[in-house]
Amino acid sequence: MVTFENQLIGASLRRVLQRLHYPLEVILTCVRWYAAYPLSLRNLEEMMAERGVLVDHATVHRWVLKILPVLAKVFRRRKRPVGKSWRMDETYILVNGQWKYLYRAVDRLGQTVDFLLTARRDKAAALRFFKQAVGLHEMPEKITIDKSGANTAAVNALIDERSANIELRQSKYLNNLVEQDHRAIKRRVRPMLGFKSFHSATKIIAGIETMHMIKKGQLDCPDGGLTSAAEQLFSLAF
Structure with missing residues (x-):
């Protein structure tokens, strides 16, 4: 069931994405890699350049700080119940x-x-x-x-x-x-x-924890299908 709060979160994510002038797949890939793997921002800059995408590491950092907290909020709404x-x-x-x-x-x-x-x-x-x-x-x-x-x-x-x-x-x-x-x-x-700051630490750790929970199968997928971690994270953006 789509609640008013879920709609607000979705609208917030759309507003963030509209202001970022790169393809959605590129943005979400960088954000996911940063949250999921032990990579530096400069590592991501080099990896994207090898794929023909020129993006500065500082830009990736801005994506991380803007998008990870919103994806984490969406995930909490779709998180599976845990044991007692x-x-x-x-x-x-x-x-x-x-x-x-x-x-x-x-x-x-x-x-x-x-x-x-x-x-x-x-x-x-x-x-x-x-x-x-x-x-x-x-x-x-x-x-x-x-x-x-x-x-x-x-x-x-x-x-x-x-x-x-x-x-x-x-x-x-x-x-x-x-x-x-x-x-x-x-x-x-x-x-x-x-x-560097408590504020940024809170946002990035929320993303890291979200990816960790996705890997453990804690996202409630509506269709019940088993999808990859990448597909599950991408589904939070839609």
Whole structure:
């Protein structure tokens, strides 16, 4: 069902694309490659030149910042449901020479529940992550975390606020699943050598996480057909 909000998102993407004076296929290919693979902007400039397309790396960067956040919003509307048992953890992201914190959770099958980049690592940040994830997927039955006091306090606060019946587990062994899943994100972020601003980091990480979820088959395709990651990303633009 097409909602008014979905129409607004679609209109926003169309306005962005209309202002970019390159073929849509070229733009989306560059954006997808940048989000999916450990490539630099100059790598993409060279790769497109080999294909007869002259585009400056700075232009590709502008495409990334404009398009990835919109595609990520569209994806969230078409994201498949996840399981009721979550594994949550945070990892470090370098932004303007300082470490920031990327909160992430997966279900017991390794499907991404949600993610959130924050400036601080404390109860308030963890609680904000959980509320965002619950808003997207409803309340889980189990949440597994490490021994972090802040994360423990956040889960207990969520239980109290929502009068929820959630089983809280603290297990390093069970949380290996989400820690292993961090690697795919860190593998893509590492060649970037850190982000220049928190604003751009938020936008680019949203795109990286979106491509990671597409690769894991988390996009709800209307026709039920199995399509490639490229076709699935392109479908978000239409």
